[in-house]
Amino acid sequence: MNILEKITNELDTLSKSERKVAEVILASPSTVIHSSIAALAKQANISEPTVNRFCRRLDTKGYPDFKLHLAQSLANGTPYVNRHVDENDSAEEYTDKIFESTMASLELARKSLDANDVNRSVDLLTQANKISFFGLGASAIVAHDAQNKFFRFNVPVVYFDDILMQRMSAINSRQGDVVIVISHTGRTKSLVEVASLAKENDATVIGITTKGTPLAKECSIVLTVDVCEDTDLYMPMSSRIAQLALIDVLATGFTLRRGSKFRDNLKKVKDSLRSSRFERKD
Amino acid sequence: MNILEKITNELDTLSKSERKVAEVILASPSTVIHSSIAALAKQANISEPTVNRFCRRLDTKGYPDFKLHLAQSLANGTPYVNRHVDENDSAEEYTDKIFESTMASLELARKSLDANDVNRSVDLLTQANKISFFGLGASAIVAHDAQNKFFRFNVPVVYFDDILMQRMSAINSRQGDVVIVISHTGRTKSLVEVASLAKENDATVIGITTKGTPLAKECSIVLTVDVCEDTDLYMPMSSRIAQLALIDVLATGFTLRRGSKFRDNLKKVKDSLRSSRFERKD
DNA sequence: CTACATTATGAAATAAAATTTCATTTTTTC
DNA sequence: GAAAAAATGAAATTTTATTTCATAATGTAG
Structure with a gap:
């Protein structure tokens, strides 16, 4: 579902050049969604067709479609995660963490039901x-x-x-x-x-x-x-x-x-x- | 933040043709993220530049950028909303609704704290x-x-x-x-x-x-x-x-x-x- | 109601971006 | 180490988006 996870999973099925693309994307996905295929290719030191092939390997229609998926992953990326309270958290921090953990648990519970x-x-x-x-x-x-x-x-x-x-x-x-x-x-x-x-x-x-x-x-x-x-x-x-x-x-x-x-x-x-x-x- | 809400809000500041675009988008946003500017223009019975102007009016860089925003809105769009249980809901439906409403409330409560x-x-x-x-x-x-x-x-x-x-x-x-x-x-x-x-x-x-x-x-x-x-x-x-x-x-x-x-x-x-x-x- | 100004709109041209083709390089296999 | 297979990128092509500019619609003052 989440394309970032998918990239991580398929990292070893990728070719050398494609992996370069993957690394650049994983390093800074939010930059990538505003880059053109040319910019990304340059960033990863590979050619544009390689980027395109990379996108297709991840079951997207092409680069624009890939960016769409990426944008969506970033939007709801790890929405509610079980974040543990830390010794030095401020009131605001632990309040947020507890509420978020609670929501994450509800999500989990719903799925298990x-x-x-x-x-x-x-x-x-x-x-x-x-x-x-x-x-x-x-x-x-x-x-x-x-x-x-x-x-x-x-x-x-x-x-x-x-x-x-x-x-x-x-x-x-x-x-x-x-x-x-x-x-x-x-x-x-x-x-x-x-x-x-x-x-x-x-x-x-x-x-x-x-x-x-x-x-x-x-x-x-x-x-x-x-x-x-x-x-x-x-x-x-x-x-x-x-x-x-x-x-x-x-x-x-x-x-x-x-x-x-x-x-x-x-x-x-x-x-x-x-x-x-x-x-x-x- | 959410571009769909933004469209709804600014609906009356838009021109006649631009509103046509807005309506087509609001009617089926998920279709739009897979359409080209030409396809959307045709769908709304207006020209491509109008679509482009519409996108700019919503503070996006252009059509592709607009699609990115739209994709993000759809991803976490209406994440947890208070959905009311309906008389004829199945067990699965009311279970989901109640869990979602609960999560929505927690989100609200957190903000009010x-x-x-x-x-x-x-x-x-x-x-x-x-x-x-x-x-x-x-x-x-x-x-x-x-x-x-x-x-x-x-x-x-x-x-x-x-x-x-x-x-x-x-x-x-x-x-x-x-x-x-x-x-x-x-x-x-x-x-x-x-x-x-x-x-x-x-x-x-x-x-x-x-x-x-x-x-x-x-x-x-x-x-x-x-x-x-x-x-x-x-x-x-x-x-x-x-x-x-x-x-x-x-x-x-x-x-x-x-x-x-x-x-x-x-x-x-x-x-x-x-x-x-x-x-x-x- | 007319003349002028303003704004809105789209056709066509241009620019940008993505994709395909194909030749070259690299890697693998026997 | 030669042939086959796979990977890669340069260039051409295609698709898509944007800009320009002429025209149409709308509004406004006299």
């Missing part, structure tokens, strides 16, 4: 007799938030951030119940056990976790939320945010599935909150 | 005798999360999502205490009162809210998190996620300010959690 699994999960949720959300630590917040959301839908929903209550609830679950277990690492022993217990009691277990973890193996459906965050070394940050976004997705899917009459009901809940607020003056 | 305020807030937090986080509804989750984070730093921190406890805590606050009040709307009466009470008792009140709300007026520092979300009509989604990102920023600023010895301590907390996990097999 399977729309089919989302769809099946929404199916199960709309048909559930009871919905439970379990999480610990940072994921407890996500479970809490999920309860908040689904509570508005007027469906039986509980959340526990306490190991014992989770176990008890899991043991008392039955067919038709949906248990959503949230854990970024997917390796928290007690949560894996809870998932296993719920499963033994015929509840449907949906996991919100990283691919291939012990927790994932215990679940009927796994909603994969990969975010490349090392919570062993750092505080959980992006992981819980990606999980929350997923909760939004499930809640949205739920309301869509339930149809418009149901959404009128939501409006009522909102209206009932209004008197507790100062009026807006705009 | 003032690094100076962040810096001052971190200052105050590092020097606080006690830190309290107050929120209700969706913002309660944010307060909860904040407590989780700051608890790891081994500083006196509390959180309340209950009106009475918040009031009591606010009344008992004193100089040197920092109270962080979180509310997207900034118009929740009881929270505004709590902020006011804390302020009367000489605590420093930091608000995490939207610009210019009643809550904002009661705060010593306002951390502005604007996200253009109508929580009167919809469930809170992006707002709480942006708030969480801000909590991450504050927590990060806090650890940076406290220096490296302090960070060793964080590692200990993490290590103590390890035995509760399944070992990783990679």
